[in-house]
Amino acid sequence: MVDVILGLQWGDEGKGKIVDYFAKDYKVIARFQGGPNAGHTLYVKDKKIVLHQIPSGVFHEGVINLVGNGVVLDPVVLKKECALVSGFGVDLKKNLFISERTHLILPTHRALDKAAELSKGNEKIGSTLKGIGPAYMDKTGRNGLRVGDLLDKNFTSNYIRLRLKHQKLLDNFSFNEDISAWEDEFFEAVELLKQLNIVNGEYFINNKLQEGKRVLAEGAQGSMLDIDFGTFPFVTSSSTITAGVCNGLGIAPQKIKEVIGVTKAYCTRVGAGPFPTELDNETGEQLRQTGSEFGATTGRPRRCGWIDLVALRFACMINGVTQLVMTKADVLDAFKELQVCTLYKINGKESREVPFQMTRVNIEPQYKSFPGWNISTSAAKSGSELPEAMKNYINFINKNFFYSIA
Numbered sequence: 557m558v559d560v561i562l563g564l565q566w567g568d569e570g571k572g573k574i575v576d577y578f579a580k581d582y583k584v585i586a587r588f589q590g591g592p593n594a595g596h597t598l599y600v601k602d603k604k605i606v607l608h609q610i611p612s613g614v615f616h617e618g619v620i621n622l623v624g625n626g627v628v629l630d631p632v633v634l635k636k637e638c639a640l641v642s643g644f645g646v647d648l649k650k651n652l653f654i655s656e657r658t659h660l661i662l663p664t665h666r667a668l669d670k671a672a673e674l675s676k677g678n679e680k681i682g683s684t685l686k687g688i689g690p691a692y693m694d695k696t697g698r699n700g701l702r703v704g705d706l707l708d709k710n711f712t713s714n715y716i717r718l719r720l721k722h723q724k725l726l727d728n729f730s731f732n733e734d735i736s737a738w739e740d741e742f743f744e745a746v747e748l749l750k751q752l753n754i755v756n757g758e759y760f761i762n763n764k765l766q767e768g769k770r771v772l773a774e775g776a777q778g779s780m781l782d783i784d785f786g787t788f789p790f791v792t793s794s795s796t797i798t799a800g801v802c803n804g805l806g807i808a809p810q811k812i813k814e815v816i817g818v819t820k821a822y823c824t825r826v827g828a829g830p831f832p833t834e835l836d837n838e839t840g841e842q843l844r845q846t847g848s849e850f851g852a853t854t855g856r857p858r859r860c861g862w863i864d865l866v867a868l869r870f871a872c873m874i875n876g877v878t879q880l881v882m883t884k885a886d887v888l889d890a891f892k893e894l895q896v897c898t899l900y901k902i903n904g905k906e907s908r909e910v911p912f913q914m915t916r917v918n919i920e921p922q923y924k925s926f927p928g929w930n931i932s933t934s935a936a937k938s939g940s941e942l943p944e945a946m947k948n949y950i951n952f953i954n955k956n957f958f959y960s961i962a
């Protein structure tokens with residue numbers, strides 16, 4: 557069977573760490589969407605590592621890591637990451653596999669991402685500028701190049717043809733930065749990529765399943781950044797939810813068993829877009845500092861706020877979450893009082909639902925207040941060691957994450 561670990565908020569919920577924690581119980585860890593916009597932080601031998609393209613199970617011996625067809629792959633980022641991971645003695649020939657259907661991020665995709673964001677002025681999405689949106693546009697627009705195409709003798713001419721198309725778009729944006737250094741890097745990195753294990757991902761993973769091997773699908777970003785159900789247009793360009801596992805790996809829905817949703821004990825968002833429980837004040841700053849809330853991919857300060865149960869229930873409903881993991885609750889150790897958003901008032905009316913367009917309505921989050929615990933819990937190893945006030949806080953969320961019409 558396939559279990560899934562994914563983020564329920566706006567990304568950065570701590571998915572990488574949770575995948576790393578559970579990885580030893582699985583034979584295959586597979587990324588099913590997103591690209592180097594992800595920043596999954598792990599600690600290996602006390603060293604901090606941020607993975608962008610390679611699945612978070614890569615440091616476990618005997619665990620196979622698959623980059624699925626739903627991912628967009630930047631060979632340059634991958635090359636750097638391979639060097640980093642190999643430095644820890646990991647044999648990537650043995651445990652990294654890449655689907656031939658995975659779409660490539662080209663240097664011009666990065667340029668287009670930058671040009672498009674610049675042209676948006678105040679309406680910027682706050683993209684990581686890794687070329688994600690343009691690469692997925694070329695996928696759905698039926699122009700993109702895939703990893704399997706690298707092995708074709710016509711790759712360079714196909715590349716040049718697509719590059720010319722991109723150049724016309726860049727000219728429209730009046731974007732004229734010299735990207736020739738990016739292209740040199742790209743073609744060097746492609747040589748490394750060609751030497752890795754390029755496989756037919758859908759047979760690869762279904763064969764593992766038939767052999768009875770356990771598969772863990774690792775999500776990137778979060779449900780509120782999903783292309784369909786997130787806070788559009790302030791979203792990423794892929795299907796970040798459980799449904800994305802099926803088309804991002806070639807797995808049938810009946811194969812999916814546990815859906816482990818990861819949420820922080822509070823909320824963060826990096827980049828622009830609606831965030832009803834945001835605290836643009838000292839409390840938000842305290843969350844940012846205590847939780848080291850700075851982007852793992854871009855270093856940007858993350859926006860911080862209280863946990864939002866309306867958004868969380870929505871995400872749990874859409875994903876079919878069966879288990880909830882809460883991370884970073886110890887960041888709340890020093891707060892005297894905590895708030896949990898249980899309802900929205902939308903244009904003055906109470907609602908339990910995430911509205912179609914959060915930016916077009918006035919959302920006033922309704923809070924339930926909880927006393928803080930004011931002692932350090934970072935060293936606690938089991939639930940019984942936690943202070944009563946913390947257990948209350950966790951239990952309340954645990955009882956309220958399922959959406960129901962009542």
Ligand code: IMO
Binds near residue numbers: 563566568682685828
């Ligand atoms: P992980 O996997 C948090 C955000 C960007 C921006 C929007 C669109 O580490 O949780 P994109 O580069 O995808 O075009 O950016 O999505 N974003 C993330 N925020 N964590 C991530 O990944 C993110 N990946 C993209 O900040 O607002």
Ligand code: MG
Binds near residue numbers: 594596852853
């Ligand atoms: Mg991250």
